Amino acid sequence: MFSRLSKRVKNVQDQQKVFFTTNRTTPWINPKVKKAVLLSTGVVCTGTGAYYLLTDRERRIPLGVREKVPSLAIYPDRGGVKELPITTHYLEDSIDKENTKPRLVIIGSGWGAVSVLKNLDKDKYNVTIVSENNYFLFTPLLPSATVGTLELRSLIESVRKIAHRIGGHFLEGKALDIDLDNKLLEVEGCHSGEKHFYVPYDKLIVAVGATSMTHGVQGIENTMRLKTIRDAMDIRRKVTENVEKACLPTTSPEERKQLLSFVVCGGGPTGVEFAAEMSDWINEDLVEWFPKVLREEISIHIIQSRDHILNTFDSKISDYAEKKFDRERVNVITNARVDHIEKDNVVYKLKSVNGSEPVTKSLPYGLCLWSTGIAMTSFAKNLTDKIPIQAHKRVLTTDGYLQLHGLDDVYALGDCATIENPKLIEHITEFIQNADTDGDGKIKYKEFLAICETMRSRFPLTEQHLTNLKTMFNKYDTDHDGFLDVQEMSLMLKDIDKNMTNLPATAQVASQQGQYLAKYLNTLSSTENDACTQKMVGPFRYSHLGTLAYLGNTAVGDFKWGYQMVGGLWALYLWRSVYWSEQVSMRTRLNLSIDWTKCAIWGRDIATV
């Protein structure tokens, strides 16, 4: 069955300089199963790799590598629908110990992905992270990096370092597609041009985040975004470039005004924080090092479609922010919708008042930041098209355990996914029929309790809304007859439906979801049973700790205890402490402290790099 092939080996060696000694080599080869055994000086090489080594000129392995790494890591087998190379083994693997743990593949390296990595138990999964960025970015502080309050490198941590604890593998690539039948993720190397390959998974976590929403606005390519570290670099460069340009004698007053006009489209936290950082920079650094006259020419504008900026916060906070911006000469334009963006002008329409025609206005800009909400990445879009139940949705939907609807063993979290709330009202007939044992169409308190029990077990997310049942019963029993009729019952279900709103697309949610999913997967690894794990871990529950926003040497916040933080220097320090404590490593924590200190002593670095 095995045939001796020493001549061939000699041939390979002569031509390709494979560094082993021929005279001590005794190779055996089995062409049927594509396996071979190769004995060399102190080296044993077996399996498919050895087969290719002996039969295929293109697939030779130098000795040093062969000693340590499974040959399949170097010459992966092909397979799947597209017959692409399959990454079954990694360069980090050892040939001494086959890795038999279940393969967990995580797409993305943002809040959700990193939170899973940090909370996953060691040795339970063979983890692979696929992402276009080999770093985690601390997004909430990104606006600070646009003017140099913080340095860019202080906000990032290498994913390789984060994944090191659990022995995770990292592949820098862009997830494109899933071969559902074979459980293979198709990946394209970020820089390697056309080469695609498959990463096999047993469990897959989709944490691809989101891109900016364009709202179909024309000329969006003239604007800048603030989602990645490169975006922050580009903005910082553009800001200082514009200011330097404004100092040249050939720049006319009109051009100067335009160059120094910074327009933010979108009054959410990112836009507001960028405006605040710009304002700080102007008042603290620009006036010191650049001609003072520029201060009069600089303008910052926020165009917001709603009544107020920071509209997800408490109105007290929005008011405070608007007043502060007013004092600092940041121009807040509310009730305005961007119509299109020209090369040098943002054209927007003010909402019509009393049915009159909306007024169209134009605002020249030197830099326009677009930050008006999020949209699906191409991978997520691709996925929704593949799964019938997800088709034509605007976001991936999961159940309460973060499992993707319509696809086994796939989880989704963070900005790319939303937990689908049950529509309780759709089940009203069913609930009443099952519970109404006497068939009189009226729900007694005892029957009401049974309905609640059913709801809880079938839709775990309703649990937090089914407390104080006696009070609830009395509240909805509007005619006080001791029963809930169909109208009263439907009112209650509608109210519960309304209260179960979608979670916001924030770092906080993604981070908690990651923590939850890690716990889920840790448990699953012991129970090996989804139903059992779901019972043990329960569905995901979001605990809103609060929302923070930086407002230029102060901060505002909405906290879980119903308390609002509005302004003051201590708010700045609280804001800093919260983010400081949330850092993923001591290195980034130290970096933040150093950067804040440096900024306080020497001001920001105004060089254009």
Place this chain on the structure above:
Amino acid sequence: MFSRLSKRVKNVQDQQKVFFTTNRTTPWINPKVKKAVLLSTGVVCTGTGAYYLLTDRERRIPLGVREKVPSLAIYPDRGGVKELPITTHYLEDSIDKENTKPRLVIIGSGWGAVSVLKNLDKDKYNVTIVSENNYFLFTPLLPSATVGTLELRSLIESVRKIAHRIGGHFLEGKALDIDLDNKLLEVEGCHSGEKHFYVPYDKLIVAVGATSMTHGVQGIENTMRLKTIRDAMDIRRKVTENVEKACLPTTSPEERKQLLSFVVCGGGPTGVEFAAEMSDWINEDLVEWFPKVLREEISIHIIQSRDHILNTFDSKISDYAEKKFDRERVNVITNARVDHIEKDNVVYKLKSVNGSEPVTKSLPYGLCLWSTGIAMTSFAKNLTDKIPIQAHKRVLTTDGYLQLHGLDDVYALGDCATIENPKLIEHITEFIQNADTDGDGKIKYKEFLAICETMRSRFPLTEQHLTNLKTMFNKYDTDHDGFLDVQEMSLMLKDIDKNMTNLPATAQVASQQGQYLAKYLNTLSSTENDACTQKMVGPFRYSHLGTLAYLGNTAVGDFKWGYQMVGGLWALYLWRSVYWSEQVSMRTRLNLSIDWTKCAIWGRDIATV
């Protein structure tokens, strides 16, 4: 002579919203000299700016600006050969106080320029810096930034901040040409497209540095340089990109070897230090966070045309460096000249031995660094073409006082210039004729002293070579007849010529020249007489303190006291201390300390940004 033009003013105001009150305005205008006087509510505006304000629709000035800034800073007059706007006033200037100090314009923001800025007395000149970069870069540490031992921002300091002490103006632009007749420097804004303008000067310092020499090698565009901060950024990105790419399963062993092959063309300090930093990074960080097997595939090569690397250092140091690199598996290829550079291969020729054909070899690379000496910038080239005496030279030449040959009030220093040594031998007949009073063709000791005096006063640079004259006389009087004949005299002059070598193109030389020039200009400002200043300050004298090179956790150095530092951990710290103390600001000093500490504790940041 003056005609009242209130109607016209009203017209301007209506159309252009100039914010002054017409009914209190009494403008007077003189079209012949293009001057006008304009009185408004509490505002007096006079001169050419006011003239344009009243006559030219395009040149209107809003009130807020006009109150503070001379109108000529906003609407510069045109002039010079090309009729371009002339920057006679700056946005920083005040209309209350005309700046009458002599205009000193410095082109460049490197070692030479910054050294002038730091040593120039306050209030003696109206200084303007014209440079493409608004920062000073601490070039000797640039190799450390390519792998993240130091962060890029730690090596730079804003020129605006450096120039602040002496109230200097900064213009971000590229110097193109000089209008010699009108003493105007033509500048193009870096980012403003096509707009050119003139900067007038009384004194001009050319400190434009140098670019890389290409030696006419084909395919040079495939290589990377290491001269600017952007270069270091690009290299750092390329290194981590290549390593990430090497980790992908679709990368074949050949591609992997190629990706991880780092080739340095040139064995000078920059090339050697980059190789040492790469080697450090591989041994300290790469092996920890990336698959260990990559270590075996990585290779670093230095291609050097001479016998040894670091050939400007003592041979003991070159030997040490070569041995250290040999231990650390850095491949040093000496006596090799790069022939051409292909997309993936460097092709080089080994020097022929014993008259045989030179052997041509090829080396695959993933990154190729080109650092083989310097060449003139386009501005310097332009300048040599304009000045007959400088034509066709490979570098700008100056006299011993750093004044550019053939151009008054222009100084040049640093890498772009060289101090031209007198060729004493060319003057031998003249010396002898003048001194040989008795016409016997033999130089007596007394006549020899007269010749030395002549040389000293005509060529100040010879001074340091004309000491111990009695010993010198006896040394060259080889036939001991008590006279120097023409042969003996010419031997002496040739020896002196030989000893007066050109200064190396280093930061140290530029820095000392800057210091000297600042002192010269400070003195000149009091004496207002070049001859007198030259006598007071004397010609520039270079004091060589030593040369240092980093070699991977150790360093080597040649010091002025004839002492050599070869290896050892203390050498690393000495190397660091020297550069630390040479920093331009406490901010960059602190940054260096922090970076070195962070690198020691957490290693380098391996994220690709």
